Every structure is written in C-alpha cells, then in structure tokens.
Amino acid sequence: MNPGRTRRTRATGGLIDSDSLYANSMGVKLMCLWYTWFRQDVNERAVGMASGQNRGGAAAPSFEFLWRDTRAPRSGPGPKPALSVDKIVLTAIEIADEEGLDAVSMQQVAKRLDFTAMSLYRYVPSKSHLVEAMTDVASGGPPDLDSVAGGWQARVETWVKAIWGRYQRHPWMLQVRVSYPIGPNQLAWFESLLGAIADSGLGYDEMVSVSLFLSGATQGMARISLDMAPAGAEPTGDGPGYEQALATVVNAERFPTLARLLAAGTFATPAAPTGPDSDVIPNLEFGLRQLLEGIHVYVTRRAQLGADRG
Helix, strand or coil: CCCCCEEECCCCCCEEEHHHHHHHHHHHHHHHHHHHHHHHHHHHHHHHHHHCCCCCCCCCCCHHHHCCCCCCCCCCCCCCCCCCHHHHHHHHHHHHHHHCHHHCCHHHHHHHHCCCHHHHCCCCCCHHHHHHHHHHHHHCCCCCCCCCCCHHHHHHHHHHHHHHHHHHHCHHHHHCCCCCCCCHHHHHHHHHHHHHHHHHCCCHHHHHHHHHHHHHHHHHHHHHHHHHHHHCCCCCCCCCCHHHHHHHHCCCCCCHHHHHHHHCCCCCCCCCCCCCCCCCHHHHHHHHHHHHHHHHHHHHHHHHHHHHHC
16 A cells, blocks of 8 residues: 555545545546546537537537426517427427437428428427427426435436436437536436435545446446347347357357356357347446446545544
C-alpha cells in the first residue's frame, strides 16, 4: 500500500488510499469520465440554446416546447382549430410504432389527421421538436419504486426492467439522438432512478454518473436486442447460424479465447427462444447485478477506510 497515493473524497471528506480502492472504484471512475464529457456536451448545447443556434447554425429545439401548454396552438389569430399538440404527437407515435421513425414526417402526420402539413406548424415548430415530444410522451411515467422490497439494488433493477419495456414497445426511441433528460417524463424517470440510487451511499456526482451509465447501458443492450431480432431464429437455408459461422473461421491459434467458448457451446442457439430479446436479457441482468454488487463493495470499503482513519 502506498501511503503517498491518497485522495480526499467528496462523499466522506476523508483521505482514502487509492491503491486499496483501485479495483472496486475503477468502474465508477470511468463513469465519472463519461459524465465529464456528457456535461461538457450539455454545456456547449446550452450555449447554443441561449444564442438560438446549435452547432450546425440552425435554430436549436427549446426545452420550453416540452413544457408547453398543450391547450392552445403556438401562435396565430383565427377560430380555435381542431388540432392540438397532443393529437399531433400521439399520431406521430402511432406512425413510428407501425412503420419506424423514418416514416414520421410532418406531411405523413398531417395526412393521417386529414390536415395540411402547414397547419401542423402552428402547433409544432419543426420535426426535431416533434421527435423530442414523441420521445418524452412515449416514455410515459416511471414505475412506482416505493413499494419495491429488497433495498436500493432491487429498486434499480425494477427501474431498468421498466425502461427496457419502453424500448421494446417503442423501438424507434432507440434511433433518437441521445440527449440530456429535460422533458417532463424524462425528468421523472431520471428522478426515479436517482431516488433509488440515493440510498446506495454514493456521492451526488457518483449518483449522476451511475444513473447515466445505467441509462446508456440499458439503451445499448436494447438496441442490440432489436438488431439481433431478425437473425434470432435458426437459419432457413440461406446461410449458417452464428455458431456454425464461428466454427468455420475460429481457431485456437488466432482466437484462443473464442475457441474455448465455442468448444464449450457458449454460442449455441437456445432451443426455444421466448422472444426477440431472450438472448440479451440474461446478459443485461448479469451485468447489472455485477455493477450493483461492485458499487456496494466500493461504498462499503470506502466507509470502512473512513472509519479506520476517523
């Protein structure tokens, strides 16, 4: 143990030896690095919002639209129209659920509503505003975690499973550009996860880092599950399955670890998959549990060292 390598933590205010915590804290350190990049990106976009421009020079979608008054059109005189922002957004979600995000356009939404595309702009400034609103509305409200027994880890697992379900019901959400949570429903999900993590013993910055990591990891695994879905079943004769394809190219000299896993049957196709995400969910659950256990060990060890030094 190197007594010269110490640091003062925000959570405890005490000096913690870096060598003894290295193994357990490395994951959280990486999360903090990711969050540093994330906050820098948010700050840059916030400057663009303040000036009315984004990085490309176009008007930046405003968070104010997500907190809009949906009872009236955006502007303009005349009699009260039959349209509403909610009706436009819900129609766009229907199109995205049926045909994918690429099928959503102001023209297609207007056509389904039997209006002109120009009439929609009285309510929705642009397609980017529409997609942001679609994402927030489709997210819905977060699960009630207060009634979940089993501690903060169980509440986090419930949260992850709930957001996973949203992605499975609205897979087009995985195509939307990742941004900071700012809409009403998105903030509700963020608050829900932070509330669950609050009992873990992590510091405030660490809580945000873990929240962002969990959100990103769940979204990434959901995207993988959807990408794998078309090839989830056994081949129909057009080509070999993944295990068979690996067997033709993997050898112990070039891919020694892959060769051992292949020989052990790790890549065998399940006999009776239960759905397009059945191959991915075990990986998500395993990774989630190891992360939560690692956080528990990290926090416990930090508290012990703080007590020993106190």
